[in-house]
Amino acid sequence: MQSKLLHDNHGQRTFAVILSTGDEVMASLKQFVGQHNITAAQISAIGALSDVMLLYFDWNKKDYMKIPVREQVEVASLLGDVAEADGKPAIHLHIVVGKRDGQAMAGHLGEAHVRPTLEAIITESPAHLRKRHDPESGLALIRTDA
Structure with missing residues (x-):
């Protein structure tokens, strides 16, 4: 992993x-945001x-369904945020990948391995975002009043 402070x-x-x-x-x-004490940011x-x-949140089960993609794919879009949860930075990313035949798949990002590169921009926010447990969904969601 390489990084450079741009601004x-x-x-x-x-x-x-x-x-x-x-x-x-x-x-x-996660390693990068931890090393740089980033608790609120946007990632692309x-x-x-x-x-x-890929992970898909099943509302009825209140759990993530796993969707494995075991082939080379292009990252057409990766967007998300960093927010503080339980005193630590939490990363939440959504991804759209393109397969060889042009088919697109999307979901939350679970585990993924780079080949040959992934170029990310992380823009820190001066105001801190915090996540709080949402009893209806069972998820930790960003709350501006937290």
Whole structure:
């Protein structure tokens, strides 16, 4: 993983984070935000993956359904945020991947391995976002009053 600070102004930092072949996306990004004490940010990225586990939240079961994609895919869009949950940074990412035949698949990002690169931009927010347990969904959701 390579990174570069692109901008730093009054509590808002912007980083380029470049992942390489074999890097696991969520673990790498969690490591980065932890090392840089980022608790509120937006993340966007493009690149390619050798495999990915998509997650779909089943509202009735209140659990994530796993959708494995075991082939090379292009990352058409990866968007999400970092917010504080239980005093630690929590990353929530959605991803759209394109398969060889042009078919697109989407969902929450579970585990994924980079091949050959994933180019992410992380833009820190000067105000901290916090997640709070939502009893209806069972999920930790961002609350501006938390």
